[in-house]
Each structure stands twice: as C-alpha cells, then as structure tokens.
Amino acid sequence: MSIDPISRLRPVTSLNDVATVDIAPESGKSGVSFKGMLKDAVGEVNNLQNEADTLAVRLASGDVEDVHRAMIAMQKAKLALDLTIQVRNKVIDAYQEIMRMQV
Numbered sequence: 001m002s003i004d005p006i007s008r009l010r011p012v013t014s015l016n017d018v019a020t021v022d023i024a025p026e027s028g029k030s031g032v033s034f035k036g037m038l039k040d041a042v043g044e045v046n047n048l049q050n051e052a053d054t055l056a057v058r059l060a061s062g063d064v065e066d067v068h069r070a071m072i073a074m075q076k077a078k079l080a081l082d083l084t085i086q087v088r089n090k091v092i093d094a095y096q097e098i099m100r101m102q103v
Contacts, residue, residue: 045080052077 055070062071 042084045077045084048073048077048080 052070052074055064055073057072059063059067
C-alpha cells in the first residue's frame with residue numbers, strides 16, 4: 001500500500017472534485033470499482049500478515065539477522081489489521097444507521 005506525499009495531492013475546489021472514484025464501472029466511465037479497491041486493500045493486508053508471520057517464524061528459529069526488519073514488518077501488519085477492523089466497524093455502523101431510517 002503506497003501513500004502519496006502531500007505535495008502530489010491537488011486541492012479540492014468543488015464537490016465534483018471529490019467524486020473521482022467510479023463506484024459503478026458499468027456506466028461506461030473508466031475508473032476503479034469500489035469492489036476492486038476493497039479487494040486490493042484486503043489483499044495488501046493479507047500480504048503484510050503473511051510477511052510478518054514468515055519473519056516471526058524465522059526470528060524464532062534464529063534465521064533472521066536483522067531483528068529490526070522483523071519487528072517493523074510485524075508492526076506494519078498489526079497497524080494494517082487494526083485499520084481494516086476500524087473501517088469494517090464504521091461500515092457496519094453506517095449500514096445499521098441506514099437500516100434504522102424510516103422510509
């Protein structure tokens with residue numbers, strides 16, 4: 001997962017600038033689907049978890065020379081999982097709030 005530096009971000013000048021992600025690509029527009037973005041994000045979290053697990057096993061067996069790299073990988077995996085859980089909780093809260101609305 002890459003993070004763009006602030007200098008590369010352009011300022012939002014109107015509400016049209018906010019909607020840059022195409023949620024329904026079937027509409028003929030080119031863009032990234034929400035499903036694809038979510039799948040990629042979960043896949044990246046999975047990759048971080050697998051790398052941390054591999055390094056943890058190597059660390060326990062004494063095969064790792066750089067303990068710092070193993071610890072950083074484990075912390076990255078923990079933070080990514082925590083963020084994923086918080087996003088899931090917010091989505092569930094939003095869904096429950098929508099279901100409480102009277103139509």
